Structures are given as structure tokens and as C-alpha cells.
Amino acid sequence: MGSTFDILLAGGTVVNHAGMAVADIGIRDGRIAAIGDLDGSAAVEIIDCSHLHVLPGVIDTQVHFREPGGEAKEDLESGSRAAVLGGVTAVFEMPNTAPATTTAEAVAGKVARARGRMFCDFAFYVGATAQNAAMLGELERLEGVCGVKVFMGSSTGDLLVADDAALADVLAHIHRRAAFHSEDEERLRARKDLRAAGDVLSHPLWRDEEAAVASTRRLLHLAGKAGKRIHVLHVSTAGELPLLQAARDFASVEVTPHHLTLAAPECYERLGTLAQMNPPVRSARHRAALWEALNCGLVDVLGSDHAPHLLAEKGRAYPASPSGMPGVQTLVPVMLDHVNAGRLSLQRFVDLVCEGPHRLFQIAGKGRIAAGYDADFTIIDLKARRTIRNGWIASRCGWTPYDGMTVTGWPVGTMVRGRRVMWEDEIIGEACGAPMRFMETLEKTQ
């Protein structure tokens, strides 16, 4: 007589620390209780996973869900629906909401709004400003907080910490790894006139490679001097990569699926302002450099930078059009298509979106399929051929830059702490999302 489980995932190909092999997974009380040949065990529910791959729950470490203040574009509920439909079990949400997430009250407000409404687990970034710098050491330790986010160059919203003195002040007060949008504000201001009215092709000329390289060089210098850990978000240029490679002890690297998939000028000619993002999608030379960095292990995580804007807003003539595109729902299928095309292995994908977030941000109980960890799973059909359509998109913005793209590889099921939330493109579970716990601040959540 075997053990008794709440749920048994039977016969899937499990991708984890042990490699990739057929195994059963027994789930009890929302956690992984056993892995192996569990034939003969009793379970309240048995889910047949034969012909499917079972991955640790995919964690998207960069999304903008717009609540409060931008609910017409997205809110925490709609964004989380998009996440779980796309196989994402947990998200780190960005602070450039209105008001921005820069105080303890704003953090508590987001956590309260998220509970009972989000379908995936969550954590929120605290936005750094010159005014709250002295408070960041406390703010970064609040329940439901994944760390501090710094905008070194202006993007959507008004968060900005541009000069070296203010950046040094922020770095002096933080203890956890902090995330940076690295574009040089001074250079962006100086080159603003390069934006050509009605021509989004001028976007990457304005926000050029040097704007990113100069900013990242300054950031690495300041962080190295301060002895602090930093995470460089959405790295988009070939020029930043050797700098980051020389700073592995304290700097980690994110790239996005859009910088790995799209390239200028083709994406702007085909998609117009829908492809407008900060930092911009650049030429195929940069895209190739990012793939090379990914495959030599320099890239630590993938984040979607899900940044929804309404089609009406995107339809304004450049540069009045906002920067950003949705991505949380397409991260898994787009990247599985890259897996099937041989650009990265399935194990490396898991390293980037499960183990990478766990390692960098010290997330408690997530990122691995291992005994005692949360029973979060992204269950995929690696060979399913599907066409991504705007109609599938649950984000309130209702569009995706990948509309019409046929991919191989699709998320079939999403499980969050032992609950089946999505199965075969339908949300079937409750909004059971909870704040993620972090090893550096465990006393907040015990």
C-alpha cells in the first residue's frame, strides 16, 4: 500500500534537477510530497500527464499590471488571468502605477488588492525615488515585496533616479538585489530631437545602444563601489554584454522574449508602434548577441516586461504613442517555439524562468520540482502546434505582437500550490494567488 496524496500527476516527463525523465509527482497540502514511481499510491485526484512535460511553475520576474491608476489597460486580476492562461504561476509586478509603489501604504494596498483576485502568486517591486531612498532598506523588507526597482532613464510613468549621487544614495540603503531599467537619462534628453514624427523606426535611433551601454557602465561602477547586488532588466544591446560578463559577482542579467524574437527594422515595418518598447527592439546583430549570451550562461532570467497599452493609445502617431507591449501570456509558447527550433534546450528554459528567479531573488519554496517545494507546475505539450491569436489574449489590452504566429509548444495546464488553475486554455480554479515568500525576509511571513 503506497502513500495517499491529494493529487497525483501521473506519468509526465518531469524536468528538474535530476534531468528529464518520466516520473509521478505526489502532492499533499499544496506541496510536493514525493517524486518517482508512485504506482499503487492513492490520490483524491489523478491527472494523466503522459505525453506532457511537467516543468516547475514559470515565474515571470517583470510584469506591469497597471493597478492602481491604469485599470483600463490592465488590472491585477486580468493580468493574472493572462499569466495563468500562458502557463505562468507567479509574477513580480512593477511599481510604475499611479500612484507609484513608493511607500509602505502603496505596497500594502497592492497586496490587499491582489489577495482573492489574482490567479497566480505575486510579489511587488518598490519604486526608488530620490525622496524615499533613505527608507528603501525598510520598504524592501515588507511582506510581498521582491525588491527595489530603479528607473535610470524615463519610461512609462514618472519614476526616475538619474544622477550618480541619487543612485549612490539608493545603493547605500538597499540590502537585497535591486532591479534597474538601465538607459542614460542625460543622453535620452540630449537626443530627443532624433525622434521623427510619425516614424517609429527612429525610436531605436533616439534610445540608441550607447544610451544603454553608458548607463550600465555607470551602474556597474556604482554598484561595485557600494558592494551591492544588482539585476539589469531587459538587456538589449551587444555592447552591454562584456561589461556584465566582467561583473558576474554582483550583477545579474535579464533578457526578454521580444528582444530575442523580434528585430529592427522588420518589426517596426510590420507592427509599427506595437513594437515600440523601452529599451527598444534593435537590429538582428543585437538579437544574435543576446542569444549568444543566453547560451553561454550570461543571461540569468527571462522576464516578459508585460507592458500593456490600449490599441487606441498605440495608434497615436509616434512619438505620442506609448512604449510597451503585452507579453506575460506569450512568454511560454514563444520560448517553447525557440526550444523546438533548437535555439535553447528545455532544461535551459527551466533554468531561466524557474531556477534563475529562485537563485537570484531567494524565493522560498519555488523554482524547483523538489520534495517540500510548492506544488507549482507549468504543464506543457512540447509538440502542440498552435497559432497565437489576439482573441486568446486575456490581458485587457486585447492584442499581442505575435498575433498570427504559429508556434510549436503550448502550455496545457497551470497549477499553483497544488490547485489546478488553468487547463486546456480555460481558467478552472479560483483566484488563490498569495504573496511570495523570500528567504531574506522570512520573518515577515512565518
Ligand code: DOR
Ligand atoms: O516599454 C516600456 N514600457 N518600458 C518600460 O520600462 C515601462 C513599460 C511600461 O510600463 O509601459
